[in-house]
Amino acid sequence: MTDSYLPRAEYDFSQGPLRSDNSDADPVRQFSLWYEKEAQSGEHDGNRMALATADTEGCPSVRMVLLKQFGATGFIFFTDYGSRKATELEQNPRAALLFHWPRLQRQVRIEGRVEKVSREMSEEYFSQRPRNSQVGAAVSQQSSPLCDRSIFEAQVSKMLEGDDPIPCPESWGGFCLVPDRFEFWQGQPGRIHNRVLYLSDSGAWQRSELQP
Numbered sequence: 001m002t003d004s005y006l007p008r009a010e011y012d013f014s015q016g017p018l019r020s021d022n023s024d025a026d027p028v029r030q031f032s033l034w035y036e037k038e039a040q041s042g043e044h045d046g047n048r049m050a051l052a053t054a055d056t057e058g059c060p061s062v063r064m065v066l067l068k069q070f071g072a073t074g075f076i077f078f079t080d081y082g083s084r085k086a087t088e089l090e091q092n093p094r095a096a097l098l099f100h101w102p103r104l105q106r107q108v109r110i111e112g113r114v115e116k117v118s119r120e121m122s123e124e125y126f127s128q129r130p131r132n133s134q135v136g137a138a139v140s141q142q143s144s145p146l147c148d149r150s151i152f153e154a155q156v157s158k159m160l161e162g163d164d165p166i167p168c169p170e171s172w173g174g175f176c177l178v179p180d181r182f183e184f185w186q187g188q189p190g191r192i193h194n195r196v197l198y199l200s201d202s203g204a205w206q207r208s209e210l211q212p
């Protein structure tokens, strides 16, 4: 470790301000506007998000996952139902999502309740995945200890050899986060950033601003 601070990055805070009176009244539509803009910025990695969960003691854990669908019903990702994240969600079905889109100096935070998607939806999405991803999901008991990687890799190779369809494992599927809180952060010069907060109030969204 060095004694000096890490170097400062120079940011280009050239996006216009986001305020409670120029953002969309519906946070899902606001998310969609920003998501489209991020997708137009050239890279296709805007669906990467950090997913935070907590166990029954309130101890948090966080990891990246991919957003696969969003809309009025919620924000959907897929994973192994035996994984650490899924175990924590089983015990405490609240989670937080975080998107960081540095090219646009934007951050979006979303919080809410999480529920499993239907088995039909998980099977349908699984059937569209590339075969090697299906094999990975079928062989891996995500987040369990790996005793012998060579045995694991041999199982993967064996399953990859055949061309029998790979059924969606019972222990694999989607979760939908149903949001009750959004915060849109727009970077501005001099650290005078914009923060627009949406809180769900009996089904209606209330908009306000937070200090940067």
Ligand SMILES: Cc1cc2nc3c(=O)[nH]c(=O)nc-3n(C[C@H](O)[C@H](O)[C@H](O)COP(=O)(O)O)c2cc1C
Binding pocket: 048, 061, 062, 063, 064, 065, 066, 067, 077, 078, 079, 080, 083, 084, 085, 086, 142, 143
């Ligand atoms: C960019 C990125 C995207 C990822 N997407 C997923 C995903 O969609 N689903 C998933 O289960 N794991 C995904 N992972 C792996 C997770 O970050 C994590 O390692 C894994 O899900 C196990 O987490 P857990 O032990 O907390 O359950 C992704 C990792 C990265 C870096």
